[in-house]
Amino acid sequence: MGELRERLSECSLPAALEAMGERWSFLILRASFNGLHHFEEFQQELGIARNILANRLQRLVEHGILTRQPCPEDRRKIEYRLTDKGFALLPTMVALRQWGERWGTGEPAFPVLVDARDRKPIREVAVLSHDGRVLGKHDLIWALPSEVGQAERAAA
Amino acid sequence: MGELRERLSECSLPAALEAMGERWSFLILRASFNGLHHFEEFQQELGIARNILANRLQRLVEHGILTRQPCPEDRRKIEYRLTDKGFALLPTMVALRQWGERWGTGEPAFPVLVDARDRKPIREVAVLSHDGRVLGKHDLIWALPSEVGQAERAAA
DNA sequence: CTCCTAAGTTTCACGTTGCAACTAGAAACT
DNA sequence: AGTTTCTAGTTGCAACGTGAAACTTAGGAG
Numbered sequence: 001m002g003e004l005r006e007r008l009s010e011c012s013l014p015a016a017l018e019a020m021g022e023r024w025s026f027l028i029l030r031a032s033f034n035g036l037h038h039f040e041e042f043q044q045e046l047g048i049a050r051n052i053l054a055n056r057l058q059r060l061v062e063h064g065i066l067t068r069q070p071c072p073e074d075r076r077k078i079e080y081r082l083t084d085k086g087f088a089l090l091p092t093m094v095a096l097r098q099w100g101e102r103w104g105t106g107e108p109a110f111p112v113l114v115d116a117r118d119r120k121p122i123r124e125v126a127v128l129s130h131d132g133r134v135l136g137k138h139d140l141i142w143a144l145p146s147e148v149g150q151a152e153r154a155a156a
Numbered sequence: 157m158g159e160l161r162e163r164l165s166e167c168s169l170p171a172a173l174e175a176m177g178e179r180w181s182f183l184i185l186r187a188s189f190n191g192l193h194h195f196e197e198f199q200q201e202l203g204i205a206r207n208i209l210a211n212r213l214q215r216l217v218e219h220g221i222l223t224r225q226p227c228p229e230d231r232r233k234i235e236y237r238l239t240d241k242g243f244a245l246l247p248t249m250v251a252l253r254q255w256g257e258r259w260g261t262g263e264p265a266f267p268v269l270v271d272a273r274d275r276k277p278i279r280e281v282a283v284l285s286h287d288g289r290v291l292g293k294h295d296l297i298w299a300l301p302s303e304v305g306q307a308e309r310a311a312a
Numbered sequence: 313c314t315c316c317t318a319a320g321t322t323t324c325a326c327g328t329t330g331c332a333a334c335t336a337g338a339a340a341c342t
Numbered sequence: 343a344g345t346t347t348c349t350a351g352t353t354g355c356a357a358c359g360t361g362a363a364a365c366t367t368a369g370g371a372g
Contacts, residue, residue, distance in 0.1 A: 012253055023177060027169065053319095076319075100175075101168040125248075125281060142267040143269075207352070230349085
């Protein structure tokens, strides 16, 4: 347990926050998920200052979360698009949004994310065991990598 | 689709970020999840400035994410503990950490979160359909609440 | 040729962060 | 009882980040 506390800083959370931890980053990402692609769209949707928006877009591009390329048909316009790395932030974003909805002011979420196949809403994002049970407060413990069986060290 | 874009701001992500969006908030939360409870513990673990730490702890308490109470056996000490609302941020935190691990520097996560029952690592956090399928990039669409069947509007 | 639009950049006032030193209250030591 | 130590802060100040508004540059439209 002593070692556990000492090695806390080896977690990759700080690395993730280095890319996404600044103000506006998640809101730009959400707008991106919702189909916005251009500077002026982000600016009007979010009401963010233009210099800050430029800075954030540049950082997101540098971190490989968005790509930046001029539109072929109107070369004034720049298209910002999510990369796979950027898209992989969807579970984080949905989890955070669901938390805000459940514990915040209680507004119903909008828009709703639905399964394209049957248009039914998605499940609540949760921490699951290897066999798919939802794990709660008392079902979880922190462990050293050495304490975990060798065969099943895939997920974190 | 026009309405969808117009009503983007009704999402509860901004509310969530109001509570957790500042620098250090997630790292303090992680330390909390890992069993730290006292000011000096947070300060030494994170290397955060004392005034900022005091400010963040106060904000987290104000938002109902942590509780603050003096220890009975040593009344110099203050205990900060996660509330249920704070604990409910676990899926968000785990998702963010897993993203950092998968797409960041590639360090193996530490410590590992395991199922208390069998000590096997947890699954990767994902967006799931109502019947438990993992939904990917092309399996998801955004919908107006009105477009979703009345019976199944539970999750977001 | 002129006007307009998209995507920035610049300027400057203001707010936030971070380090270091200081403080108040409770416990421990002598 | 008096001094020291320990915990959880607060204060002061310099550096950095943010935000509103005006300005710039390249490309397209009439």
